[in-house]
Amino acid sequence: MSNWLLPEHLADILPAEARRIEELRRALLDLYRTYGFELVAPPLVEYLDSLLTGNGGDLGLRTCKLVDQLSGRTLGVRPDMTPQVARIDAHLLNREGVTRLCYCGSVLHARPADLLSDRELLQIGAELFGHAGVEADIEIIQLAFESVRRAGVEGARLDLSHPGVVHAIVQADEALAESAEELSVLLSNKDVPGLSELAARLPGLRPDSRKALLALPSLYGGPEVLQRARRELPGLPGIEAALGGLESLLCALPDHEFGIDLADVGSGYGYHSGVVFSIYAEGWHDALVKGGRYDGMGKSFGRARPATGFSLDLRKLSSGLPPPPLARAIRAPWGTEASLVRALQALRQAGEIVVQTLPGQAQRLDEFTVDRELVPDGDTWKVRAI
Template sequence: MSKWLLPEHLADILPAEARRIEELRRDLLDLYRTHGFELVAPPLVEYLDSLLSGTGSDLNLRTCKLVDQLSGRTLGVRADITPQVSRIDAHLLNRPGVTRLCYCGTVLHARPADLLSDRELLQIGAEVFGHDGVEADIQIIQLALESVQRAGVRNARIDLNHPGVFRALVNADPALAEVDAELSDMLASKDVSGISRLCATLNDVRPDTVQALVAMPRLYGGVAMLDQALQVLPRLPAVLKAVNDLKALVAALPDYEFSIDLADAGAGYAYHSGVVFSIYAQGWHDALVRGGRYDGVGKVFGRSRPATGFSLDLRKLSAGLGAPPLTRAIQAPWGTQSALVQAIRSLRDAGEIVVQVLPGQPHSLDEFQVDRELVQQDGQWVIRAIPGAH
């Protein structure tokens, strides 16, 4: 194997693309600041037990492990920054009331999510802690939509689900306690016959619970499906709250297209606790943004807090936007004369990109379109267009 080859599903980011990713990072962090979100920067590596506390098994499988040479303990390279931000809110800041935090950093997955995904992501996101109402979910989804719109994404579509519906059925029927994970997978795959067979093996399972579980795989589609859900699901308080929260969220965002699937508890069933959403758009093979409510993750750090947020991969976002435009630049000759140095400095101070050519060496640029040059005329340094440059 050639020494310069990278491991599978890892890639270098070349100049023009790297510049656009960095500009997206700056723009979105500035956007979150205008909404009152404060920036935090957790470490890339933590002790594994801290990194995975309060999360589901899926995150454990995605996390790369190594041994700390100083302590001998197992470390994890983060595969998701959200639990780290929850730790910061619960353990370090420990503030009363609502806290809004944002972040951006590299994460590494032990395995790619699919054949078209990378293992290294540049994850950016925002989290709201301390408010358990649907208002925080609405605020987060609005910010997620504004994030992709700022990047140039059009006609975004939102997928919603709510694991609280399934959890309410499990909590109301003790017979389901030992098979909840299996049932969750069957619901997500719409395996109605499998659900019926599994329930038939359970002792003392409630008939209305079985009826609800069999009906849930059909509870997907547009917003009108929510009224149907109220008719076929048990009138449990948690079920009513989940459906009404989804209704309130949809009503608050009337300009967007929604699809809802109450059977899909999502891959992070043990992670999310309330409204879960994904944002899709043409040009990306998978969800562009994922987010949702994850109340209680901070409990293991000494403080259980309501929490909701979202994250996205800036590398994936940029890759689906098409080729980035070139930036106009000025070519300047090599020289150390004070007048030339001052002219170049003045142009750069004014925001111009000036490439000073080294003696006898042509320059090769992917990121810039050199369409002007700095030349000396009548003892003055002036800018003129380069003939044929476009």
């Protein structure tokens, strides 16, 4: 095997693409600051028991593990930054009232989410802690939409779901308790034959639970899904609360195109507790943005807090955008004389890109177009078009 080959689903990012990713990072962090979000930077590696505290099993499966040479304890490379930010809010900042935090950093998955996904992501996101009302969800969704709009994405669509619907059905029927994980997978895949087979294996399953499980895969579409759900699902308080939360968002965000999928129980990480959303757009095979409410995650770190937020992968976002335009640059000769050095400094301080040509060397620039050159003009230097 060649020693320059990378592991599967890992890739180098070359100059023009790397520059665009960095510009997106700066633009989005600046955007979040205008909303009052403060930047935090959790470590790349933590003790495994801290990293996975209070989270679902899928997060553990995606975590790369290693042994700390100092303590002998098992470490994990973070596969998701949301739990780390929740720990910072609950344990380190320990503030009262609303806290808004944003972040950006690399995360690593032990296995890819699907055949087209990378294992290394550059995750950026925003989290709002301390407010349980729908107002926090509205702010987060609006900020998520503004994030993709700032990146140049057009025609973005919002998909909503609420794991409370499925949780209410499971909690109301003891026969489903031990099959909750299998049930979530079948519902997410809309596997009606599999759901029928599962219902047949559970002799104590209530008739209304069986009817609800077989109805859920078809409960997707536009806002009319909520009325269908009220007719076809049992009138459990948890279901009514979930449908009411979704309805409040629809009324508060009338200018967005919505899709609703009540069989979707949220991310496989298992920490969502309320409204879950995804943003899709043409040109990307999967959701661009994923987010939702995850109240109570901070309890594992000593303080339960209402929380909602979103994250996205900047590398994925950049990969679906049109090729970035080349930046204009100035070519300059090599030299150390004072007048040339002063001219170079003045141009660079003014924001110009100036590339000096080293003696006897040709160069290829992937992200610049050299359309001007710096030439001597008596005792000074001037820029002229090429």
